[in-house]
Ligand SMILES: [Fe+2]
Protein backbone atom coordinates (compact mmCIF):
# COMPACT_ATOMS: atom_id res chain seq x y z
CA UNK A 642 0.00 0.00 0.00
CA UNK A 643 1.36 3.41 -1.01
CA UNK A 644 1.06 6.53 1.09
CA UNK A 645 1.74 9.67 -0.90
CA UNK A 646 2.11 13.08 0.70
CA UNK A 647 0.31 15.64 -1.44
CA UNK A 648 0.82 18.71 0.75
CA UNK A 649 1.96 19.46 4.27
CA UNK A 650 2.68 22.42 6.52
CA UNK A 651 4.68 21.83 9.68
CA UNK A 652 6.83 24.85 10.55
CA UNK A 653 5.93 28.03 12.40
CA UNK A 654 6.63 30.05 9.30
CA UNK A 655 4.32 27.88 7.19
CA UNK A 656 1.61 28.24 9.81
CA UNK A 657 1.91 32.03 9.69
CA UNK A 658 1.54 31.96 5.90
CA UNK A 659 -1.49 29.64 6.34
CA UNK A 660 0.53 27.12 4.34
CA UNK A 661 -0.66 24.67 6.95
CA UNK A 662 -2.39 21.33 7.14
CA UNK A 663 -1.91 17.98 5.46
CA UNK A 664 -3.20 15.93 2.55
CA UNK A 665 -2.44 12.30 1.61
CA UNK A 666 -3.28 9.87 -1.13
CA UNK A 667 -3.68 6.48 0.53
CA UNK A 668 -4.21 3.84 -2.14
CA UNK A 669 -7.26 5.23 -3.94
CA UNK A 670 -8.47 7.28 -0.96
CA UNK A 671 -7.83 11.01 -0.68
CA UNK A 672 -7.33 11.69 3.03
CA UNK A 673 -7.62 15.37 3.95
CA UNK A 674 -7.16 18.25 1.54
CA UNK A 675 -4.71 20.73 3.14
CA UNK A 676 -5.33 24.32 4.23
CA UNK A 677 -4.80 26.18 0.98
CA UNK A 678 -6.52 25.04 -2.18
CA UNK A 679 -4.09 26.93 -4.46
CA UNK A 680 -1.16 24.94 -3.07
CA UNK A 681 -3.16 21.70 -3.02
CA UNK A 682 -3.80 22.05 -6.78
CA UNK A 683 -0.30 23.32 -7.53
CA UNK A 684 1.14 20.18 -5.93
CA UNK A 685 -1.33 17.91 -7.74
CA UNK A 686 0.01 19.33 -11.03
CA UNK A 687 3.64 19.52 -9.94
CA UNK A 688 3.79 15.91 -8.79
CA UNK A 689 1.50 14.66 -11.58
CA UNK A 690 -0.87 13.05 -9.10
CA UNK A 691 -3.73 11.36 -10.93
CA UNK A 692 -6.82 12.27 -8.94
CA UNK A 693 -9.09 10.40 -11.33
CA UNK A 694 -7.86 7.30 -9.44
CA UNK A 695 -9.50 8.59 -6.26
CA UNK A 696 -12.63 6.63 -5.49
CA UNK A 697 -13.28 7.90 -1.97
CA UNK A 698 -12.43 10.88 0.19
CA UNK A 699 -12.02 10.82 3.96
CA UNK A 700 -11.75 13.96 6.05
CA UNK A 701 -10.11 13.46 9.45
CA UNK A 702 -11.87 16.45 11.02
CA UNK A 703 -13.37 19.73 9.96
CA UNK A 704 -10.50 22.11 10.75
CA UNK A 705 -9.76 24.47 7.86
CA UNK A 706 -6.26 23.09 7.35
CA UNK A 707 -7.69 19.70 6.33
CA UNK A 708 -10.59 20.76 4.14
CA UNK A 709 -9.46 23.57 1.81
CA UNK A 710 -9.08 21.51 -1.36
CA UNK A 711 -12.28 19.53 -0.87
CA UNK A 712 -14.71 21.81 -2.69
CA UNK A 713 -12.59 21.96 -5.86
CA UNK A 714 -11.94 18.24 -5.83
CA UNK A 715 -15.62 17.34 -5.52
CA UNK A 716 -16.48 19.55 -8.48
CA UNK A 717 -14.09 17.56 -10.65
CA UNK A 718 -15.58 14.23 -9.53
CA UNK A 719 -19.27 14.48 -8.86
CA UNK A 720 -20.82 11.73 -6.78
CA UNK A 721 -17.71 10.91 -4.73
CA UNK A 722 -18.37 9.57 -1.25
CA UNK A 723 -16.82 11.65 1.49
CA UNK A 724 -16.34 9.84 4.81
CA UNK A 725 -16.66 12.25 7.71
CA UNK A 726 -17.28 11.89 11.43
CA UNK A 727 -21.03 11.69 12.10
CA UNK A 728 -20.73 14.51 14.61
CA UNK A 729 -19.08 16.86 12.13
CA UNK A 730 -20.85 20.24 11.95
CA UNK A 731 -23.58 20.97 9.43
CA UNK A 732 -21.41 23.36 7.45
CA UNK A 733 -19.05 20.69 6.11
CA UNK A 734 -21.93 18.36 5.26
CA UNK A 735 -23.62 21.20 3.38
CA UNK A 736 -20.42 22.00 1.50
CA UNK A 737 -20.05 18.36 0.42
CA UNK A 738 -23.64 18.17 -0.86
CA UNK A 739 -23.50 21.60 -2.53
CA UNK A 740 -20.49 20.47 -4.56
CA UNK A 741 -21.90 17.16 -5.71
CA UNK A 742 -20.38 14.87 -3.08
CA UNK A 743 -22.10 12.30 -0.91
CA UNK A 744 -21.38 12.63 2.82
CA UNK A 745 -21.01 9.27 4.57
CA UNK A 746 -21.22 9.57 8.34
CA UNK A 747 -18.76 7.46 10.26
CA UNK A 748 -19.44 6.32 13.80
CA UNK A 749 -17.73 2.99 14.44
CA UNK A 750 -14.73 1.44 12.74
CA UNK A 751 -15.64 0.64 9.15
CA UNK A 752 -14.14 -0.34 5.83
CA UNK A 753 -13.75 2.37 3.20
CA UNK A 754 -11.91 0.50 0.44
CA UNK A 755 -10.05 -2.84 0.22
CA UNK A 756 -7.53 -2.84 3.10
CA UNK A 757 -8.39 0.75 4.07
CA UNK A 758 -10.53 1.45 7.14
CA UNK A 759 -11.71 4.35 9.22
CA UNK A 760 -10.89 3.76 12.86
CA UNK A 761 -14.19 5.46 13.68
CA UNK A 762 -14.98 8.82 15.18
CA UNK A 763 -13.19 9.78 18.36
CA UNK A 764 -14.02 12.69 20.62
CA UNK A 765 -11.37 15.29 21.44
CA UNK A 766 -11.44 18.10 23.94
CA UNK A 767 -9.40 21.04 22.64
CA UNK A 768 -8.84 24.60 23.81
CA UNK A 769 -11.44 25.59 21.21
CA UNK A 770 -14.05 23.10 22.43
CA UNK A 771 -15.05 19.54 21.51
CA UNK A 772 -14.33 18.15 18.08
CA UNK A 773 -14.48 14.73 16.45
CA UNK A 774 -11.76 13.11 14.42
CA UNK A 775 -11.19 9.86 12.56
CA UNK A 776 -7.89 8.22 11.62
CA UNK A 777 -7.34 5.72 8.81
CA UNK A 778 -6.00 2.22 9.26
CA UNK A 779 -4.32 0.50 6.35
CA UNK A 780 -3.61 -3.21 6.09
CA UNK A 781 -0.52 -4.39 4.25
CA UNK A 782 1.99 -7.25 4.31
CA UNK A 783 3.82 -5.43 7.11
CA UNK A 784 0.78 -5.29 9.37
CA UNK A 785 -1.55 -2.40 10.16
CA UNK A 786 -0.60 1.25 9.80
CA UNK A 787 -2.38 4.23 11.29
CA UNK A 788 -2.65 7.55 9.43
CA UNK A 789 -3.79 10.65 11.28
CA UNK A 790 -4.76 14.20 10.34
CA UNK A 791 -4.14 16.16 13.56
CA UNK A 792 -4.61 13.44 16.22
CA UNK A 793 -6.60 15.80 18.47
CA UNK A 794 -7.98 12.80 20.44
CA UNK A 795 -4.33 11.97 21.32
CA UNK A 796 -1.99 9.84 19.26
CA UNK A 797 -1.60 7.25 22.04
CA UNK A 798 -5.38 6.91 22.43
CA UNK A 799 -5.72 6.49 18.67
CA UNK A 800 -3.04 3.81 18.43
CA UNK A 801 -4.39 2.03 21.50
CA UNK A 802 -7.78 1.84 19.82
CA UNK A 803 -6.19 0.53 16.61
CA UNK A 804 -4.41 -2.19 18.61
CA UNK A 805 -7.64 -3.13 20.36
CA UNK A 806 -9.60 -3.42 17.12
CA UNK A 807 -7.01 -4.65 14.61
CA UNK A 808 -4.55 -6.51 16.82
CA UNK A 809 -1.01 -6.00 17.96
CA UNK A 810 0.81 -5.74 14.65
CA UNK A 811 0.99 -1.98 14.24
CA UNK A 812 3.63 -1.31 11.62
CA UNK A 813 3.69 2.45 11.08
CA UNK A 814 2.03 5.51 12.55
CA UNK A 815 2.01 8.46 10.14
CA UNK A 816 0.64 11.99 10.12
CA UNK A 817 0.04 14.92 12.41
CA UNK A 818 0.41 13.87 16.05
CA UNK A 819 -0.42 17.23 17.61
CA UNK A 820 2.56 17.32 19.94
CA UNK A 821 3.76 20.82 19.10
CA UNK A 822 2.51 22.47 22.28
CA UNK A 823 3.63 19.72 24.68
CA UNK A 824 6.45 19.73 27.18
CA UNK A 825 9.51 17.59 26.56
CA UNK A 826 8.41 15.20 29.30
CA UNK A 827 4.95 14.80 27.79
CA UNK A 828 6.45 14.04 24.38
CA UNK A 829 8.91 11.54 25.82
CA UNK A 830 6.05 9.74 27.54
CA UNK A 831 4.01 9.62 24.32
CA UNK A 832 6.87 8.18 22.29
CA UNK A 833 7.65 5.59 24.98
CA UNK A 834 3.99 4.54 25.01
CA UNK A 835 3.99 4.15 21.24
CA UNK A 836 7.03 1.89 21.57
CA UNK A 837 5.27 -0.13 24.27
CA UNK A 838 2.27 -0.50 21.96
CA UNK A 839 4.63 -2.10 19.43
CA UNK A 840 4.77 0.68 16.82
CA UNK A 841 7.71 -0.18 14.56
CA UNK A 842 7.92 2.86 12.32
CA UNK A 843 6.88 6.50 12.64
CA UNK A 844 6.33 9.33 10.20
CA UNK A 845 5.81 12.51 12.24
CA UNK A 846 4.35 15.32 10.14
CA UNK A 847 2.31 18.53 10.33
CA UNK A 848 1.30 19.49 13.91
CA UNK A 849 3.70 17.01 15.50
CA UNK A 850 6.09 19.97 15.70
CA UNK A 851 9.79 20.14 14.92
CA UNK A 852 10.90 19.54 18.54
CA UNK A 853 8.82 16.38 18.92
CA UNK A 854 9.83 15.21 15.43
CA UNK A 855 13.51 15.39 16.36
CA UNK A 856 12.80 13.45 19.56
CA UNK A 857 11.15 10.75 17.42
CA UNK A 858 14.35 10.64 15.32
CA UNK A 859 16.40 10.08 18.46
CA UNK A 860 14.19 7.36 19.88
CA UNK A 861 13.42 5.69 16.53
CA UNK A 862 16.81 6.23 14.79
CA UNK A 863 16.33 3.58 12.08
CA UNK A 864 12.58 3.80 11.81
CA UNK A 865 11.64 7.46 11.73
CA UNK A 866 10.68 8.13 8.13
CA UNK A 867 11.01 11.46 6.36
CA UNK A 868 8.59 12.38 3.60
CA UNK A 869 8.53 15.53 1.53
CA UNK A 870 5.58 16.80 -0.49
CA UNK A 871 5.18 14.56 -3.51
CA UNK A 872 7.02 11.68 -1.82
CA UNK A 873 5.73 8.14 -1.30
CA UNK A 874 6.10 5.77 1.64
CA UNK A 875 5.31 2.09 1.19
CA UNK A 876 3.40 0.79 4.16
FE1 LIG B 1 -4.16 20.20 11.39
Ligand SMILES: [Fe+2]
Nearest residue numbers: 702704791793
Ligand atom coordinates in the same frame (compact mmCIF):
# COMPACT_ATOMS: atom_id res chain seq x y z
FE1 LIG C 1 -6.81 20.17 13.62
